[in-house]
Amino acid sequence: MFTSIKRVILLVLVGSFILSGCQKDKFDEYYGRPDSLADPIYQQLVAKGNFTTLLKLIDKAAYADILSKAGYWTLFAPNDAAFQVFFQENGITNAEAVTKEMAEKIVKYALVYNAFRTDRISDYQSNIGWIPNQAYKRRTAYYDGFYKEMVNGVETVVFSSNRNNSAVGGTPYYVDGDNNNKYVPYFHQNFVTAAGLSAIDYNYFFPNEPYTGFNFIGGNVKTADIIAENGIIHEVTKVTLPLPNLDQYLAGKPQYSLFKSILDKYLVTYQVNELATRRYQILTGKTDKVYIKVYNAGLAFSPNNENFVKTTDNDGQSDGYSMFVPTNTVLQNFINTKILEHYTSLDALPQYILVDLINSHLWANTVWPTKFASALNLLEEEVRFNRTNDIVDGQILSNGLFYGTNKVQESNTFFSVYSRPYLNPNYTLMTRALNEEYKRIINNIDIKFTLFMMSDQLLRAKGFDYDPIRVEWVYTSPATGVRVAGALARARIQRILYTHIVATPNNELNNIATTTGFIRTGDRDIPGEYIKWNNNKVVAAGNEDVGTVVNITGFDNTSNGRVYYTDNLLEYSERGIGLKLAALANTIPPGQTISPFKRFFDYLNNSPLYTRATGVINGVLLGTSHTLLVPDNNAIAAAITAGLLPASTTPTTGIDVEKVSAFIRYHILVRRTVAADGNQDITSSETLHKNINDEVVTVRINNQINNLSFSGQNNNRTATVINASSNNLADRTLIHLVNNYLDYR
Structure with missing residues (x-):
């Protein structure tokens, strides 16, 4: 019995082994590693x-x-x-x-x-x-990790920034868990073709290695x-x-030590980080604190960041950074002659100047040798180096391209008219005002400007200042003591500032010391107000109101024009234009017995359109552009004969009053200040007059240099500006004397 039971058990075990063997064969067949x-x-x-x-x-x-x-x-x-x-x-x-x-x-x-x-x-x-054909590098398994560096004379455990430090949006400079892995570059023909590159771009960095269509660094x-x-x-x-990153390469090259010292002393901080410290202590068992090497948030990128922007995990595959670094001798000469012209040392400079100096040499993208002209830095400037003559050292690094240069980047910020107030501590208010509105206009070396300088001393004497605590402009009237702040004060200084900017494509104001003339301020696309000059003396409408002039005391030439130093400000008028016309009507020219403006003004002075106390003409708003055409006395007489004006300047009937009003309104151009300078490509303008259907009535304009004329809507009469008595300045307005009247009928 016992023997029979053992025999059964043995058969079951044998059967089980056979069955399990069959199952394993099936498992291996299905899941096993294929041969x-x-x-x-x-x-x-x-x-x-x-x-x-x-x-x-x-x-x-x-x-x-x-x-x-x-x-x-x-x-x-x-x-x-x-x-x-x-x-x-x-x-x-x-x-x-x-x-x-x-x-x-x-x-x-x-x-x-x-x-x-x-x-x-x-x-x-x-x-x-x-995304096809947009990558030229890949993230590797290698990273530097923690390292030792002397910080303020003390050996310190340091970890590099693994993000670009940015104040915008609170972008962090360090993300825990990101090892800051290095990237390795390569050249594949598909990328080279798609990027518009060629063998030149590869051999620029590896001149002794033939380009094959798939190159790995120098092989x-x-x-x-x-x-x-x-x-x-x-x-x-x-x-x-492992290739060094831009930060490491710069540190290992003494010929660029001046550039690096500016970064290290003024634009780098070491910030203790608890997360990095905890990680380091767990890994090493040591108690040192870890400091992150952080570059200034105003810089285009952090040179020690191995990642790219990191908006997506792999964006470092497709792009990197570029750094153009002048050698010590070149940079020192630039600092001595340009940067420190009005400062005693780099320590005395505002930090923003150092940030701009460095940023003018940084590109937050890969700038290939054949693409210098199309790459823009943070200051929106192309690469202004010749790749053959100006580059003394070219390197492909783990996080970008490095170019050593024998010149500095000819940055707009340091070479344009903007550089004169920007680099002078006596013009900080003017620089601040320019940065708010007009820096982009004048900081372009391809467009010529003349800039009249406004010193802090002059601006404060005129009641202007900036409150850094409240972060706003303030203005205190020197005449009344009334103080305004914020938007109102800002609007005042911006209007004055714009009067000190003049587009001069043909150096129109370079002979200001020996000539006389008038010119419109501002940019060609944004009309400003007119100013006049006479042998180194300049006036705007506000200066004429109070009888002051602006004397030129010196000048500097820059890459895109000239700046003039002055003893006063060009001020705008805050008086109604009728008061200016009244002054002209009461000024009798030599050899004459009556002002040529008088008869027209007499009609205005007695018109319901006019407020005598303020000089305001109904429909003419302060601060808006106008041109006032004043028919001379003979033209007024002709208009009376034609029935456009009553004989009396004090009409009593409603019809005659309306005749006077219509006549005056038709001689006022709205939203345009027109002068005989040939600079305005306009052929017509609206007037203040409207017809019985409440439609605006226009005049035609023929504008040539020193030959400006206007004709009525039916082209039935032409009035030509009498230059000797015209271009009279008022609030954003020119008052011209013309030799004929315009017929609005």
């Missing part, structure tokens, strides 16, 4: 036979296990011939002489996250999917797309240690 699957990266390298040195370094770096398992890598694998050249260049006898630290650098920098065949190597992995890809179970291998002919 056709390529070996992992490590085994592939062994099988190829020409990567023996790389394999030794992989073993030394403790990466053999990683590369023998499942994963998703791209390995740019230097062959044995590449290592032979590397050892000779670096005085290394063989693989055994390579330190573990160097082995880790070589292996980890050759190892790229994710597997990329050549059909994807030039594509950018965006957050919306693959080429000999065999591409070696398929492995855990990734892709590209055999390369160059051994590469």
Whole structure:
């Protein structure tokens, strides 16, 4: 009985083993590693036979296990011939002489996250999917991590910024968990073609290495797309240690030490970070605090940030940074002759000047050698270097391109008329006002301007100042003591400032010391007010109101025009234009017995359109542009004969009063200030007059230099400006004497 039971148990066990063996065979058949699957990266390298040195370094770096398992890598694998050249260049006898630290650098920098065949190597992995032919680098397994640096004389544990520090939107300078991995660059033909580049762009950095269509830094890809179970291998002919980033390269080149010292002293801070500190202490068991090396938030980018903008995880594949750095001698000369013209030292400079100086040499994108003309920096300026004559050092680095230069960037900020107030501590208020509105207009070296300088002393004497606590302009009337702040004060100083800016494409004001004339201020596209000059004396309408002049005391020439230093401000008028006309009507020219403006003014003075106390003409608003055409006395007489005006300047009937009003209104142009300067391409203008259908009535304009005329809507009469008695300044208005009347009928 017992024997029979054992026999049954044995049969069951044998059956179970047979059944489980069958099931395992089925499991292995379905889930097992296919025989056709390529070996992992490590085994592939062994099988190829020409990567023996790389394999030794992989073993030394403790990466053999990683590369023998499942994963998703791209390995740019230097062959044995590449290592032979590397050892000779670096005085290394063989693989055994390579330190573990160097082995880790070589292996980890050759190892790229994710597997990329050549059909994807030039594509950018965006957050919306693959974008063809927009990538030229990939993130590697290598990163610098924590390092020691002397900070204020103390050895300090430091970690680099892994973001661009920005005050805009509160962008952080450090994100915990991001190792700031370095990128490795390569040149594939698909990217080169799509970017409009050529072999010139590659050979500019690697002149001794032929461009093949798929180059890896200073070598080429000999065999591409070696398929492995855990990734892709590209055999390369160059051994590469991790490339330095822009911050590291700059630190290692004494010929650029002045540029670096400006960054280090004025635009870098070290900020203790609790998250980085905790991570460091866990990893090392040490108690040191960790400081993040942070670049000023006003800079275009942080040179120690290995990532790009990081708006998406992989944007570093498609773009990087560019830095153009003048050598010490060149930069020192520029600082001495330009930057410190009105300051005693760099310590005395406002920080914004140093930020602009550095930013003028930084581009937050990859500026390839053949693309200098199309790349714009943070100051919206193209690269103003000649790639053949002005560049003394060109490097592809882990986070961008570096160019050493034998000149400074001829930045608008330091070479235009804007630079004169900007670099002078006596003109801080003018600089602030320019920055709010008009910097972009005058800070363009391709357009010529004349700038009349407004010193802090003059502005404060006129009642202007800036309150840094309340962050607003203030104005206190010197005459009344009434104080206004904010928008009202700002509007006043901006209007005065614009009167001190003149577009002069043909250097129209360069002979101001020996000539006489008038000119419209402001930009060509934004009309300003007219000013007049006479042998180094300049006036605006407000100066004429109070009987003052602005004397020219000196000048400087810049790349886009001239600045004049003055002893007074050009002020705008706040009086109704009728008061100016009244003054003209009461001024009798030499050799005459009556003012040529008198008869017209007499009609105005008695018209219901006019308020005598203020000089305001109904419909003519202060601060708006007008042109007033005043028919001389003979023309007024002709208008009376034609029945357009009553004989009496004090009409009593409603019809005659309306005749006078219509006549006056038709001789006032609205929203335009027209002078005989030939600068305004206009052929007609609205007038203040409207017909019985309440429609605006216009006049035609023929504007040539020193020959300005107007004709009525039916072209039935033409009135020509009498230059000797015209161009009289009023509130955003010119008053012209004309030799005829205009017929509105």
